[in-house]
Every structure is written in C-alpha cells, then in structure tokens.
Amino acid sequence: MKKSLLMLLLSAATLSSIEAQTIQQMKAGGPWPVRAAFKTDTVGMNGSKYNPADLLRQAYDATDKDLRNVSADKDGRIAGRKAGSKAERSEMAVYSFALTAEHFAKGDIEVFGQGRMSLWLDDKQIGIADSPNSKGDTTLRFSASLSLVPGTHHLLLKSLLLEGDTTATDVRVVLKPKTARDSSALYPNYTGKERLSLKHMMSGTFLSGGSLSPTGKYVLTSYRVSRDNKPAVTYNQLRDAKGNILLNLNEKEALGWMPHEDMLMVIRKEGNTKRLVAFDPMGKGEKTLVSNLPESQFRMSPDARYYLFYKQEKGPGKDPLFIRHLDPDDRQSDWRDRSLIYLLNAESGVYGPLTFGYSTTYIYDIAPDSKRALIGTLSTDWTRRPFRFATIMEYNMETGKADTLITRDPSIDAIQYTPDGKHLIVMGSADAFGNIGLNLKSGVTPNSYDKQFFLFDLSTRKATALTKNFNPSVSAGRFDRKNNYYYFRAENGSRKQLYRLDLKTLEISQIQTGEDVVQWFGVAADNGAVWYSGQSANNADRLYRLDGTKGKLVWDLSAEKLANIDFTPARDWNYTAPDGTVVEGWYYLPPQFDPSKKYPMLVYYYGGTSPINRTLEGHYSLAMYAAQGYVVYTLNPSGTTGYGQEYAARHVNAWGDRTADEIIGATKEFIRTHSFVNGKKVGCFGASYGGFMTQYLQTKTDIFAAAVSHAGISSISNYWGSGYWGMGYSTVASTDSYPWNNPDLYAGHSPLFRADKIHTPLLLLHGSVDTNVPTAESVNLYNALKILGREVEFIEFTEQDHFILEPERCIRWTNSICAWFARWLQDDPTWWNELYPPVNL
Template sequence: MIRSCLLAFTLLLLLPSPASLAEEDKPEPMAVDEVLALGPLPIAADLMEKAGHADGLRRALVGQLGEGELPRPGRSVSAFGRDSEWRSVSPAALASERTLQLLWFQLEAERFVRGHLTVEGLRNAVVYVDGKKVDGGAEGHALDLRNGSHEVWVVHEGAAEDGEPALAWQGRSDIDRVGAHTRPQRRVSAQRLTNAETVGDLAISPDGRYLALAYERRDEPADADIRRLEIRDLQTDRIVRQWTADRPAALAWSPDGSKLAVQTGDSLWLHDRETGQARALLLEHEGIGAWRWHPDSDSILFGWTRKDETETDKRRRLRALEDRWAGFRDLSQLYQVDVASGIVRALTAEERSVSLHDVVDGRALLSQYVVDYSEPPHSMTRVFELDLEDGEQRDIARLRSFNAIRYADDGYWLLAGPALSIGDGDVTPEGVIPNDYDTQLYHLSVDGTEAISFSRDFDPAFSGIERLADGNLLLSAVSGEESVLVYFDRDAERLRVVDSGLSVVESFVASRTSPPTVVARGTDADAPQRVHRVGLDGDNEVLVDTRESAYADVVLGEVRDWSFTNAEGVEIDGRYYLPPDFDAEGDYPLIVYYYGGTVPVNRQFTGRYPFNLWAAHGYVIYVVQPRGAIGYGQDFSARHVNAWGDYAADDIIEGTRQFVAAHDFVSEERIGNIGASYGGFMTMYLATKTDLFAASISHAGISALTSYWGEGWWGYGYSGVASRGSFPWNNRELYVEHSPVYNADKVTTPMLLLHGEADTNVPVGESDNMFTALKLLGREVEMVEFPGQDHWILDREQRYVWWDSILAWYDRWLKDEPEWWQNLYPES
C-alpha cells in the first residue's frame, strides 16, 4: 500500500553523468501542466496593497491553508460568507477576475537539484516554497531543492490580460530535473520533524479526572513558535480550558486538584481549575525550579539557585575537577512557599547544592553531590532526610552509585547501579566488572546500611521511579530498543512490564487513586508522538495522535525488526528502515547506525538522528545494538566495561555483513556508517579495523581516550564506569591502542567529522586530532564545526545544516552525486 501511494514519486528519467554536460547546456523547461486552484477569494487585492500589510496577509493565508492536510480537489474553504473549493485545473485556465487567488502543487526531487521556477501570465504572483517566500529574478524564482517533496504555493490576483498563465521548472543542467504533481502525499521533511506539534509536558489531577497538556509547534511561514496549555476532562473527553503561554518549565496539580501550578520562565503561576483565574505565586524569582507540591499542606517546595558571581576575568583557580562544569559554583537550596499568603521560607543552607526527591508526613528526602575521587566513579552522593518543621537533618547514606530515591513503608526505594557496595545487585560472573549504568531497584534499609535488589534477574534497566498512592511503584526503564513502563507490586515483590502501546515512553504521570490513572506520551519507530491513557492491565486509549494532526498525508517507509546471532552465539538486536517507495528488486545504498556505548538506540520516531528522513532520501537504514548496552541483562552490558570498542566493533562489522548477505536489495559496495559521541568514537575505531564502509561519519567522536578522560567535563566520571579501575598509567594498552588517532594510518575510508564548537562533553579537539592525522596522511577527510553548539546541535537552523551535511556526504560517496555537498561547501 505504501508503495502504491508513492509510485508516482519516481518521475525522473535516467540521467547522463553531470561530467558530460557543459554548464551552459540547460535542459528544456518542464511545464507544470496541472495545479490545484482556490478562488477567486472575497479579498480585494488592490485594497490589501493600499492598506499596507499585503506581505503579511499573503504569508498568513499560506500558513492558515497550509496547516494540516494538503489541498485536494473538492475540499471547501469558507471565508466571509463565501465558499470556495480547490479544483484541479491547467494554469492556462486560471480565472482572470482581479481578486486574491491561490494555486498549489508539489515539486518532487529525487536528488539535490538547482533551477528556477518561472511564473508567467499572473498578476502580482508571490511564490512560497515549503512555507518560505521566494523572491523572483530575471530567470525566475531560484530554487535549491533537497531530495524530497516540496510544496509550492502561488498567491496571485488572477490571469493577466496579456499572455496566458504558465508555470515551468528550468533546471540549471540536465541532472536538475524534478516532477510536478498535485497528489495529496508527501515524504517526510526535516522541517516536519522539528516543527510538528507535540506534547512537551503532562500533569494529571490527583483524582485522575483532569489532564493538563503543554503543546508546542513551529509555524514556518510566520517564523513563530506557538505554545498552548490545555486542560482536558478525561471523564467527558472535553477540553475545559485552553490558553496560549510560554513553554512551561514544569506543571503539577495541587493535592486537592483545585489548582494547576505552572512555571514559565522565572515565575510560578497558579491556575484555578473552576474559575480559570490565574495568579502569580512567585513572580520573577530568578533561578527557581525543581519544585513539587507538599502532599499534606497547601504549600510548594522548590529549589532556588543563586548564581556564582566570583570574578574570573583575570584568573580562576579550579577548586575541583567539577569546577570546570558550568554552574558548579552556583548554590541551590530548598525553600517553601505558602500558597495562601505567598510567604517564602528557606529550609536548607548547605555549603553544596541540594536536590529534592520525595516528601511525606512532613519529611523530605534530599541528596547532595560530594566531591570524592578516591574510588570509581570518582564522586559520591550524600542522601539525607529533612524534618520540614524543625529543620533537623538525618544522614541516611553516602553512595558511589545513585540515580533516584523514594520513601517506602519501611526504608526507601533506591535506584542505583549493580556495583552499589552495600547492595546485592551484581549478578555478573566472578572477575567481570558490571556496567554501573545498568540501574537496579533496591530496597534501602532505614539506617542506610543494606540494599536488597528486586531486579537482579530483570533485564530492563531503570531510569525513573514514582511511588503510587497504594505504596506500589511505577518505573520507567530501558528494555532493549524500547523505553517501557514497569509496575512493581510490593506485596508480591514482582516486576512486570506494562503494555503502554508505545515503544518509547517519553514521560508518564499517575493519579493518586487506587488503581491509578496513568497517562504516558511517546512514539514508535514508524509513528510520531501519541499520548495514551494506560491501563495497568494493558487496556489503552489514545488521547492525542500527532499522526493525524501533524503528519497528515506524510507517507513513511516500513520499519522491520532484524536480529542476528554473532560468532559467540549472542543474539544481537536491531531493525531497519525502508524508503517510502521501496522496491524489493532495487539496489539501495545502506547506512549503518549504532551507538556502541552504554545505552541502546531506541525506537524513537525522531530525534537527533532522523532515520525516517534518511530513508525518505532513498537509503536503507540498519540500526544495530552491539554488546555493551543496558536493557539486555547485566552480562550483555558488562561487555562495555574496559572494552572501548572490542565487542561493539565485532558486532557492527559482523551484523553489517550478515545484513547485506540477507537482503538482496542493498548494495555491498555502497555502505555508509555513522555514530555520535561514543558512537563517533566507534566510527573512528571501525575505520582502523575494516574497509567495509564506503563513507563514514563521526559526530562528536573520541579519538584519544586519554585526552577525553582528562579534558571532557565528564570524561573522568564516564571513564570511572566505562574504564573502571583503568587509567593512563596502569593500562596503557587500553588508552593508547584503543585510541583511533594512534592507528590513523590504517584508515582508508572517506571520513566526515562533525562537531559542536562549544562541546564540553567531548571537546572539539577530539575531532581536531583525527582531522590533523588524516590530513597529514593524505586521506579523504572533511571536518565541519557548528559555532556555539555543544554536544548536541540544538539551534534549529544549524540542525538543518547538520542534517543536510550528513545526507550530502552520503549522496557524494554512496550515490555518486557530489553536487549537494559542493553546494553546501564550495571549494572557492
């Protein structure tokens, strides 16, 4: 069905080599023979021009009509008491009435192309492509189009008196060809993935009836971020209140469900559910955050951070390794605000910042970071209890491994790694060092001296925990490629995965009723975000589905599971993505993606590495989960420790070879590989081990273990887990021989190095090392930095360039199409 929807995407002819074409040799223009037309609209064009906001009104018109589903014949638009229908016409048949009219069609590109769109015979025609206005010139409207579907909107004032209306595409050379059509299907785009409306946060009332949802999206024509808050009655399925607001930092209902607290910026607002009245409880209190309602009183506990203002212009003495971290000298203490009066009081005044974890019966569970390098992972957490009335503190424990803690009836529920010294969570064989990121669930005794694991034989690794009203637990966990919900029955001492209907649970909330009403938001590999009401018995209900609202008419390729058994008899998980117009008889280039570090690459719909977008560009994507990742059991995850690529490289190479052998539709000569952070290290490391790949990409990769260990802000801490007990002075073989730069002379694969210029996790020098080495060795290498960006490329426009660079590199080496890369990075 997917293939049949997109058969007409294959509109291009077989093209001659660009090398055989002279720059001045242009192909014949391609006429656009059919468009969808709307109008004439009841809008006086001349009056709009005279009123002074013509450009803004045209842009708004395209934005309003372009939101949601694509135009199609017969779809009606009503404005100012008059109905108009989209109709399929030839441009020559467009009405001549001098009022505002629209026409729409799509240009379909099967590769990067350059050319001009010519628009003739229309009065005051203004062209928008993919939501952005395109100015015209002597040759027409210049367009550089990525591989994909491109919406063209033309706002005009009817057919001109002289000349017949006509539209045409003029490519710059014979390879710059496109197809034109009016079908209501489109491939996914980078803009769709970043701009689609999603739910960013959730809050459920204690009785489970009211759900607050925070939405956000990007309007491309208006160049605006649109955010709104909504309160939905789950009993009647009605929206009882909705308003626009800044993106909330957090939101939560009061214990009685009468008020919704919403933090926007440095202010905390209270919204009355019945009246809708809003009042500022904390107004412009810079640094507030990490707050929660007191369950037994009408007050809110919150963290308040005071910024460090130490003068460091002329010199700065580092007080600790952590002093390199941004904000380490800032001080966050616990405060309490009375809701009725708005009066605030301080509850702690420690020398180090404190974090709040739980509140019950006038007591609060807090933690505090302790500088202590004596044992791996070279830090410590102090866990203590605070009496909220008299301010007395009671130390509970000092832990090397710590993720989260909650109150239990007798003691505490603790999330910590298997190497917890007071715990029994380690089930690895003797002599094997466990991966401390494989987080376990413990019951910690009241005196903090003993921790009993309830998840020793449970493969998923926990990432979050909430205590339900009946004392049972609901946890989030990494389970192979999925992020799941796990229910813990304290009486039966049993853990079970809850069927949420989502492959990747992004967050969840639970009411204080018994049984609880649970709502979760998340995605799947082939489906965008949904919000589900989750029954603990697996009975789920869809509350929000962005596939219908934000991805209408978008055709996605199929995602299939594929695993293999490696040479050591271990099953290695994975999946692959197919192009939307997949042909089993085709010969596709392959991109292999991996992390190789301590977590699997989950089945999230989109993210920093958009597999569905890559597939839409004509690639098959194979995602492999090599040994070392959590979520597959402790024996599997322990292969990460003191390995630095050993097991992961074997699995990636073997998996790629087995995948190619098992799938005739991929080309064994056109395989690319890519990874980021530890995965970027894996790209460099693999390049020293194999010539299997035809093009490689490393984003924020590690080229020298010693420099990362010492210079990365968290390098020594991460190495305290990944290289536990190993240091440059006692394990030179690990730190030197596993560092790709020391084996750079073995690299023969063309390599692209990508890095945020302000990366503090993996400093940009790690890519500089490999760039320098490969340049001096005369190898094919490119390096692209992103100014001001850290470990992730978060700026929207820079992210588009980042994604373009990845695909253009692969087009260059895997498709023999260098034009996009040359356009992005011309030699002169």
C-alpha cells in the same frame, strides 16, 4: 570524426532524457476581490509611490484554505479570465502545487502568461512580473532557479488582475530539471503524498507531557508547535477523565497540581514579585498560596503547609587575569557555587535556611505525612573511583534533627518514600548496598549506567534488590497510593516501556501500551488513573489513558501527521555474532522500494552504553534518511543497557572491542542476506561515543565507502582529561584504567593513534564550544588525516555545544551529513558542492 559523432549522439541522448514538464494539476483559490489601499498621502515613506501590484509581494498562506482542483488544457494552460474588455474590479487568484525531490536536485521553473504574477517557493518569493504583458500567453514572464533539498516543496503562484487591465489571466508553469539525474528525481507531486524530510522533524506539532489531578478528574496535557525554524510555542489543554477537551489554558508558567486537590498552581509575575496561585481549572475560584514566592522552583509538602527551595550561594570569583584551579571540575562555570535548602512556612510566612554549610544539599523526597524529608549531600574523593559519594539523611521537620540512613554510597541516584512512609524505593546501580543487586560472574565489573531498584526498610535499615533478575534498565517512577502500585519506565532493549511494581507482592508486570517508546506518563496519586504518550518505529506521538491493563487511545496525533506521508515501515533484523550473542537491530527501506534494484545503505549506531530507541521522529530519524533512497540499518551492540547486566557490562574497558566487530559482522551479514543492498556503497555514522565508533571502525575495516562522525572522540586520554565529564564517564567506560596504567587502551584504541589505517572518506562535525567532547578531538584527527593525504572534511558549528540545536545551524548540520553521503554513496557531489563550493587557497 567517429569520436565527434559519438559525443554528439551521447549529448543528444542526455538532452532527450532531460524532459521539461508542464504542471498539469494545481489547486486554485479565487479570484477574490481586492481593494486598493486608502491613500492618506500621495507618497509613502522615503518618497515611494503607491503600487497596487505590491499585493504580489505579500506572503500568502494557503494551508487552511478550501482550494479546488484545476487541470491544464491540452496546451498546458490553467484557464483564467479571457483577454479583451477592461476589468471592472481588482481581484486575486492563487494556484498551489508541489514538487518532490527524491534527492538534492536543481532545475528551473518557468512561468508563462499575460497577467501580473508572483511565484513563491516554501513561503519565499522567487519570481515576479508586476506589470501585464499583452503579447500573448506563450511569453515567458519570468523564470527562477531551483536548488531543492530532498523532500516535498510547496509552490504558490499569485495572479493579480487590477481594475482596467485587459489582459488574460491564464497561466502556464513549466519545470525544467538541470540534468538527467535531476529529471529522474524531480517531478510534480499530484498525489499529495510526501516523503519524510528534515522539515517534518523540526516543524509541526509534538506532544510534550502532562500531569493528572490527584483524583484523576482532570488531565493537563501539553504540546508544542514549531514553525518557520522559530522557538517552539507550548500549549496546554485540560481534559476530563475520558479524554474530552474541556478548555485550552493560557497559563504558561509552572503549571502543576495541588497535592490532594484538583486545583492547578501557577506563578504569576507582578512587577518584581512572583505570586503563587491555586485555581480551579473550570473557573470556580482561586486562592493565593504565597504572595511573594522567593524562588520559582520549589517542592510543596503533601499537607501544603510548607515549601522547600534551593537557594544558590555564589562561591569565590575567578581572577580575570589568571585562574587557580581548585578542582578538576573548576572549569565548569558554576562549580564554585553551592545550593542550600530553604524552607517557607505557609502559615507564618517565615522563610529561612533549612541547611547550612559549604556542601550543596539535595532534596530527594518528602514523606507522605509531611513530617520527614530525605535530604543529602554529594562528596568528592578523587582518589577513589567513582569519585562521588552520596550521603542520605532523613530530616525531621518537627525537631530539626537529621538521621543518617546511607553514608558515602557511590551507587545511588534517586530515593522516594513509599505511600506508607515506612520504606524507600531506591534507584541505583547493581553494586549499591554491598553488591546485593549484582547478577554477574565474579570479577565482572557492572556497568553503573544500567539502573536497578531496591526496597529500603526504614526500621531495619536493610535493602532488598527488586530488579536483580529483571533485564530492563529502570528509571524513577510514580506512585498509585490507592492501589499501592509503583509505575515506572524501563529500557527494554530498543524499547522504553511502562511497568508496574506491586508494593504488596513486589512483583513487576509490563503494561501493554501499544507503543515501542513511552515518552511520558502520569499517575493520579489518589485514584490510580494513568495516562501516557508514546512513539514507535512506525508512528509519531500518540496520547493514551490506561484502561485496565491496556492503553486506550485518546489523541492519535500520529495519524494526523502521517496522513500524507509515504514511508516504508521498519523491519526487524537481528544479528547473531560468532559467540552466539544476538544483537538487536531493525531497518527501513526507501519509499516505492523495488527489491530488484540495488540501493546504497547507511548504518547508524551509538555503540556506547545507551540504546537507540525505536522512535520515528528526531534529528537522527532513520526513516528520514531512508526517504533519500537508502536502506538504513541500526543496531544496539554489546555494552548497551536494557539487555541485562551482563550485556551492559561489556561496555566496561572496551572502547570498541567486541562492539566494533559486531557492527562490522552485522553489516557484512546484512549485505550478504539482502540482495537489494549495494555492498560497495555503504556508509556509517554516529555521534559522541558513536562518533568515536565511526572513527574507530575505519581503522578496522574497509567495508564503508563514506563515514560521518559528529563530536567523536579521537584521543581517549584527551577526552578523559579535557571533557567536562570525561573523568566521570571513564569510571565506567575505562574502569580503573588510566593513561599511566593502561596505555594500550588509551592509545591503542584511540583513532588518532591509528589514523594511518583510515582510508574511508570521513566527515568530521563538531560544535565549537563543546564542553562534553572537546572540539580538539575532531581538529586533531582532521590534521592527522590531512598529513596522511586522506579524504577528510571538517565542519565546525560556531557557538554550539555537544548538540547542534540552533535551527539554522541544525539544518546545515543535517544537510552536510546528507550531502556527504550523496557525494560518496550516490556518486553525486552536487549538493556538497552547493553547500561548500571548491575554494582555491
């Protein structure tokens, strides 16, 4: 008796906490007159009869419409036409409102009224009543079930009145959450503010690059627009030197500038012919440069007198019944093919090979005087690490002879002529040119992913290290010929910033860009103008031009995108390890953060050799995860480039050593020093090497309540031998270590060989055709954990490689991660069970 009464009281309390909510505010448009279709026949296709109410089934985009605010009366009704007389015309009104789901939530939405109506959720129809009902506006016309992923969802109610109708068009909409948990997180959004969600990462406008005309008079900027999970469309804008938009260009293919002329080049396809055209962007004329372009990709000489092309020659085919492997790389589809350099003389039109042989030849650069070109070959020697060696030659365009500058160097990535044509800027690892760039103690192996610059004198054939004591890891840049500068980007810890090398003094200075990460930059080679775009931890894309030594904002796309976004800006938090190492990190808090509450936490990392950058957007947007009610912390542990050679070198032969301890130590210290974190509800996730780190961490600690590994390495030896780039990457990550000479590394650090130590619920994600980290890496660990009786799930994404890029699969991939964490960190399996219902087999 007492037990039954207690259950009844608990049930009543639960029901009272599930409150139905009438939508009190909407935006309204209309009513607008609508016209019946002109009937040329009495029936349509398949014998169907015309129904004017089918207007309710047509999608309607209210995004750019000037809608007015309307409020419900005391009975919850949005007023419309009164019942009574016959309508003299047909007309339609629309009502727009939004719902916010702080986490995955379910419920029902009910629509009341007499008129004809249809309801749309995120542009999909979910309910319709296409005939009137005069019984009263309290009559439920239809209801629809809602299963809403975290974020803001837009609903549109269409109300149709047809000529002759006598019914009222008042409407009332009621939201009924399914559970008490849903009731606390699912509600009408009257503020217009939205939380970041996957929708914001996959849809919208994104800056994608640009280029400057040689004199800096014009700037071509491009942006892409993604909508409805369809391929992005790229648009080009021509701006003047101050940033004013001059015109929108419709030319889509191969846009680029002529050297030393403010004319754009474009390839125009005419039947089977490709014509290369240069045109004045303001419409003052055009000229044909090449009437029949051999290939779409080319390098034009600075004097515009010749073009260099790559022409691929097919190698011997593979027998469909069996394959004799000629090389460890023979698994790659195009390994047997070779590319040779071809030359097209602009004046004579003669086209032919510049190089010949069975080795692929590469174009590195063309000298400013156009008389010389840097070309090279890569040779392979599987008996010597790092297996590939570059030979660089200077080819004389007038004599056809080549002078070898650098022979079989394993450490060079890129080479460019300086504006005077007397030196080369060489990018490579610190051990290039006989280790002159090394800044490490004797016996310490450098991390070759940490890039350096060298200045190579063509007359003396000697190189000088330019960045030996410069901690950021550099990437190839662009010349300002007017001022004799070289601009480049470099990883400076978690930031990717813009720098300038003075070619006279060889001094490097940082440009104050106002952004954490410079994503693109361009230089007007003949006048030194610089433009760039960037993003930071707390803003999306912005476009700038350099004004002196500081950036001047041209287009604040971020302000447009974030105008109605509610998120808490990132905060720095660095961890000091027991050995004194300072590990850079930062974190996001949930919207409407309350420090008196306890929040679950996510820890994200790569752990490999590349740093996590401070960008707001992306498929791993930390702010997006924070919007679902998490504290989200990230860090760049030992082994990461951008923090100096010694820090990067810690990646060599580590495979989790030190890195895992820093992640564990930082997580524990963050929990200890932040009282708002629920230390029993902490999850972790990473991809590729970060997926390996996720797996490896679970063999070393029990602090995590859930973990997600995407494309993770579970067996280092299998990845080393089976991944397309496993042997190459291992020349750094496992320098001079192999399964036969260092089994402790290959087995002792492989999560598969430590699977019995994993007790954390683990989600394994993988593309089915991953050529980088083979899918078997997840299969093997999944099998092991099933045998051990551990909590594990494995989701394989068909037809996807290392990255899950196809939109529909990408959405499922992200939702799987979020649902897994909701299941284990928020004690709510609803979303997971919605995605993957239990199956009895």
